Amino acid sequence: MRGRSPEVLLxxxxxxxxxxxxxxxxxxxxxxxxxxxxxxxxxxxxxxxxSAWAALIAFTVLFVGSTMWFFKRNSLGWKLHVAGSEAGxxxxxxxxxxxxxxxxxxxxxxxxxxxxxxxxxxxxxLLAMFLVLGRKSQPDGVETRDTFSTFGMYGFxxxxxxxxxxxxxxxxxxGPVGGxxxxxxxxxxxxxxxLFGALAFTLLIAGHMMMSMRITDMExxxxxxQKKLDEG
Amino acid sequence: xxxxxxxxLAYIAMIAAIAIWTWTVVTRSRSIEARLAAVESxxxxxxxxxxxxxxxxxDE
Amino acid sequence: MGDALLSLKGLxxxxxxxxxxxxxxxxVHSGDVVVLQGVNGSGKSTVLExxxxxxxxxxxxxxxxxxxxxxxxxxxxxxxxxxGLTLQSNGMIGDETVExxxxxxxxxxxxxxxxxxxxxxxxxEHRRHDRIAHLSGGQKRKVAVLAGLLPAMISSEPRLxxxxxxxxxxxDNAIASLVSNIAQLRMAGHGFLIASHHATILDCAxxxxxLDGETGQTQDDDVxxxxxxxxxxxxxxxxxxxxxxxRHTRAGLARNGLTxxxxxxxxxxxxxxxxxxxxxxxxGMVLAVPFAVGLSGDPVVYILREHRAIDWWRAHVNRLPSAxxxxxxxxxxxxxxxxxxxxNELRWDLVFIGTAVLWASLTFVRFIELSTVRxxxxxxxxxxxxxxxxxxxxxxxxxxAASL
Numbered sequence: 001m002r003g004r005s006p007e008v009l010l011x012x013x014x015x016x017x018x019x020x021x022x023x024x025x026x027x028x029x030x031x032x033x034x035x036x037x038x039x040x041x042x043x044x045x046x047x048x049x050x051s052a053w054a055a056l057i058a059f060t061v062l063f064v065g066s067t068m069w070f071f072k073r074n075s076l077g078w079k080l081h082v083a084g085s086e087a088g089x090x091x092x093x094x095x096x097x098x099x100x101x102x103x104x105x106x107x108x109x110x111x112x113x114x115x116x117x118x119x120x121x122x123x124x125x126l127l128a129m130f131l132v133l134g135r136k137s138q139p140d141g142v143e144t145r146d147t148f149s150t151f152g153m154y155g156f157x158x159x160x161x162x163x164x165x166x167x168x169x170x171x172x173x174x175g176p177v178g179g180x181x182x183x184x185x186x187x188x189x190x191x192x193x194x195l196f197g198a199l200a201f202t203l204l205i206a207g208h209m210m211m212s213m214r215i216t217d218m219e220x221x222x223x224x225x226q227k228k229l230d231e232g
Numbered sequence: 233x234x235x236x237x238x239x240x241l242a243y244i245a246m247i248a249a250i251a252i253w254t255w256t257v258v259t260r261s262r263s264i265e266a267r268l269a270a271v272e273s274x275x276x277x278x279x280x281x282x283x284x285x286x287x288x289x290x291d292e
Numbered sequence: 293m294g295d296a297l298l299s300l301k302g303l304x305x306x307x308x309x310x311x312x313x314x315x316x317x318x319x320v321h322s323g324d325v326v327v328l329q330g331v332n333g334s335g336k337s338t339v340l341e342x343x344x345x346x347x348x349x350x351x352x353x354x355x356x357x358x359x360x361x362x363x364x365x366x367x368x369x370x371x372x373x374x375x376g377l378t379l380q381s382n383g384m385i386g387d388e389t390v391e392x393x394x395x396x397x398x399x400x401x402x403x404x405x406x407x408x409x410x411x412x413x414x415x416x417e418h419r420r421h422d423r424i425a426h427l428s429g430g431q432k433r434k435v436a437v438l439a440g441l442l443p444a445m446i447s448s449e450p451r452l453x454x455x456x457x458x459x460x461x462x463x464d465n466a467i468a469s470l471v472s473n474i475a476q477l478r479m480a481g482h483g484f485l486i487a488s489h490h491a492t493i494l495d496c497a498x499x500x501x502x503l504d505g506e507t508g509q510t511q512d513d514d515v516x517x518x519x520x521x522x523x524x525x526x527x528x529x530x531x532x533x534x535x536x537x538x539r540h541t542r543a544g545l546a547r548n549g550l551t552x553x554x555x556x557x558x559x560x561x562x563x564x565x566x567x568x569x570x571x572x573x574x575x576g577m578v579l580a581v582p583f584a585v586g587l588s589g590d591p592v593v594y595i596l597r598e599h600r601a602i603d604w605w606r607a608h609v610n611r612l613p614s615a616x617x618x619x620x621x622x623x624x625x626x627x628x629x630x631x632x633x634x635x636n637e638l639r640w641d642l643v644f645i646g647t648a649v650l651w652a653s654l655t656f657v658r659f660i661e662l663s664t665v666r667x668x669x670x671x672x673x674x675x676x677x678x679x680x681x682x683x684x685x686x687x688x689x690x691x692x693a694a695s696l
Contacts, residue, residue: 010254017250021243025236043239047246090253094246101242105235119684130677134664137672141308146348147667151678204250211257218264225271 006214009207016200020046020193028193048098050197054205055091058084059124061209066152069145078145081152083212085131087205092125120158127155295358296321297452297483298343304351305342312338322450325474325484327497335503336487337380340456343485344377344607356452370610374401376453378440382432383604385595386425387540390416390435393424396533397442399526400608405446406520413469414438433461441473444482446521451482459490471496476517534592534613543591544618552585552626556633565634572694575642578630579693582623582646583686586653587679593661602665619654623647645693653682
């Protein structure tokens with residue numbers, strides 16, 4: 001963990017996201033004006049979908065880490081829990097904010113309480129916020145880790161719900177654009193920008209999670225070292 | 233054209249938010265790294281002594 | 293010698309960042325007074341709280357008599373015999389009277405007792421009908437210590453008594469009474485596990501334990517305690533105590549009731565119900581009130597957070613005090629009133645749905661709040677961030693109710 005690979009991933013991911021947004025703004029084709037209320041806002045999709053992909057990666061890492069800590073008291077598991085919750089919160093906020101912007105423009109309302117995917121993603125983000133804020137409010141210790149890893153596992157039931165929601169209950173949210181159950185196809189250059197964005201977000205989120213694990217590791221070593229100093 | 237202006241503002245806000253988040257994390261990492269190096273060099277602690285909570289019961 | 297009253301077998305316990313107990317074993321038999329001594333942070337309270345089933349074990353098991361009450365795999369069983377417990381925090385509700393609290397302790401043993409004599413010996417007889425919150429710090433501690441001793445005082449069968457720093461805040465007379473009671477109860481066959489630094493308490497020990505090893509002491513007491521309790525089976529204790537807490541504190545009205553009133557007020561300010569024609573909106577307004585009342589959480593859990601009362605109860609019962617009737621009662625009242633206010637008629641189908649909404653949301657909030665009791669600072673844990681998970685099911689229910 002002492003190498004610089006997290007920084008490299010962060011830089012590459014950030015540059016990739018900037019490129020994605022530039023391509024989305026300048027290069028991706030416009031959609032039919034008749035099909036959308038707000039064709040320009042549709043371009044939010046190039047940020048919204050890749051960040052949702054990154055958030056699902058983060059929440060999966062959170063679940064794996066929570067399970068590893070809860071059942072095995074594994075130190076790596078706790079680091080994954082911390083990394084997954086922080087990255088999940090950041091990406092979840094990006095997804096929810098971009099969704100609200102698009103919803104405002106297209107649906108005329110930033111939030112629809114009857115849309116299952118919107119709500120399940122919002123709840124995942126709130127769960128990540130609970131884990132991050134709650135953990136920061138508590139002293140580190142086995143009680144804190146057990147409690148928050150339990151909630152990390154509870155929350156994961158929302159991930160498959162989020163994934164299948166637009167396949168089962170399509171209320172307002174658009175259906176999937178790729179994978180099993182996808183409706184129709186999208187234009188080749190649009191698909192390229194989305195995939196490029198997903199790759200960039202994956203690199204960024206991997207860099208963030210590696211960085212978070214490194215910070216957790218260093219904080220634990222610092223705590224140990226300070227304890228030794230306290231003991232004289 | 234209004235739509236494209238709002239979109240541009242949204243994109244700028246997004247990329248700025250990601251940049252600030254990333255910069256904060258990198259700065260935090262460097263700050264802890266510096267503090268850790270200072271404390272560890274004072275007491276001569278090896279880098280292997282990590283998670284006190286987990287290390288005593290894991291892998292038994 | 294038969295089964296020990298308490299057996300701790302190879303305990304490994306962590307607290308915070310470190311392992312506090314590692315391979316710790318101890319037996320307390322009938323007639324033992326084991327006093328744990330040691331510097332602050334050496335693990336005395338950890339031993340007591342582990343023995344009281346309050347801490348999860350990494351290794352080992354705790355047995356009360358022949359019953360395994362908790363082990364490292366998380367299995368928990370109720371002790372077959374009642375036991376006495378005084379934690380470092382008093383573990384009492386300020387709105388309870390002294391008499392009520394001590395009679396509740398008796399009820400946990402399915403007994404009742406005339407407490408006049410023992411209250412007099414601790415200078416509390418004139419305070420028996422006072423609320424605990426109105427007592428001085430020392431008087432509160434006396435009540436907490438008496439609550440720890442009572443299961444032995446009322447029983448002719450040997451009981452285990454665990455006291456954590458019982459001398460804290462007690463005056464010399466109270467400590468003399470305490471030591472005298474310990475000696476008499478020991479002679480009656482009860483067993484004690486006490487954590488203390490106080491010289492007088494150390495002097496009354498039969499075994500002094502410093503968590504590494506122990507030394508024996510001989511005692512020459514001859515007065516034997518006469519049990520003062522009479523059998524009185526206590527059924528539905530958790531429910532009865534939960535409702536008594538509600539009556540004494542008015543927490544249900546203060547938290548849930550006022551929330552309902554505020555929501556009704558806001559809705560009446562925003563909407564003129566007579567001009568709203570959309571059935572979805574009208575039903576939504578009716579069901580918003582029980583939903584908000586339920587989201588205010590279980591008032592008994594809120595009450596139990598005072599002075600670690602929740603831990604005292606967790607040690608003694610598997611089911612914490614709960615005001616089980618508050619959900620249905622508030623549900624019927626709030627939905628019924630809202631039905632009259634917003635719909636101008638009493639819709640019993642909505643009353644039923646509103647009651648279910650209130651009960652379900654109250655239960656959910658209680659569940660997530662109780663899931664964080666092990667945290668060092670449970671009130672700082674942001675659990676309310678998880679509450680919005682209920683909005684979608686509530687919305688679906690409103691949709692369904694509007695179609696009726």
